[in-house]
Amino acid sequence: MEDLTGNVSSEFEAAAFLEDGSRVAGKMLLHEGILEFRPNTGADSIRLGLDRLEISAGGNQNRLIYFKSPHRAGISVYTTDRTALKSPQLQRPDLIPQIKKIVGHHRRKHTGYWAAAAIVIGVLAGAWLARGLVFELAINSIPADAEIKLGELIEKNMGSTMSIVKDETVDAGIETITEPMVKVADSTFPFKFHVIYNQEVNAFAIPGGSIYIHSALLQKADSAEEVAGVLAHEMAHVIHRHSTQLLVRRIGIYVAIGAIFGDTQGLIAALADQGGFLLSQKFSRDFERQADDTGFKLLVDANIDPHGMLTFFERIKEIQDERMSDTEETAMQVMGSHPATQERIDNIKQKLEELPEGQKFTKIPLDIQKIQRRISLPE
């Protein structure tokens, strides 16, 4: 456009901070050698010489371009219109280095955004290709104390649905069985054992170290070693964080990605009310195998005869098979979350055969019937 002097000028929406600190909107016009700010109020134009003009970027994401001059030190004119930097009037040897600095900076920032976007897209794409890996990363990003906290929340939410056996003899008996294993387990999770009244033969572990033993399981056991076998298996589920892995897979990939990037709180919140799910969910064959392997090792390390693990699972398998001929549904009620399959039994047999010949174990000093009598007392 033409200005009063007839020179080509460029005009941009702009605003200015004045000497008294007030802000006024207006137009910025660039003429040969002069930056003119024309307030929308109709007040007199402000003119800054281009010879000592200082150009800088600022504000949110450096979107604002500031123009200042030592000739009018208290005034700064600014615009969000970056095309101003391209106007021919500013292409002066003394200004070009300042402009390059701003443009270069902005480009670098954009490059940063694109790099971040590429990473996110990469993570999401990777998620489709390797969801397992993402979940593993998410689980590994949960610190032990957060998992313990999660366990406490789940317990709190489940508390009303469970009837805990409060009996010193029972507690002492469970401690006699578990103490040697807790010692050798060397786990970051503090193991806690609770017996609950429940007619399903089962036991389950929740994240963070709490293990619940159904009263019916204790009733079905023939020896303390058999109970130890089941509890060693449950402890192994805790050590390998299997419940947490199930939960994390359940709540989905996006929360998992959040956890990888540090949003453990969001993950915990999403998981806290999923306790009921844990009871209904079966572990995968791999998890069961891993829990058997680690549990077996716990027993041997704790000097407890691992034959109890075998005999108990064999008995459970018998009950399962009997019930299977009955109906599918009732069959599920025995060790529902850890089915005693022939495959598992064969694996344990194999391990027993691999033990050094004549290896002796210390008998657990506990008469299991003592516990059983206490549990069968009226609730």
Ligand SMILES: [Zn+2]
């Ligand atoms: Zn299991």
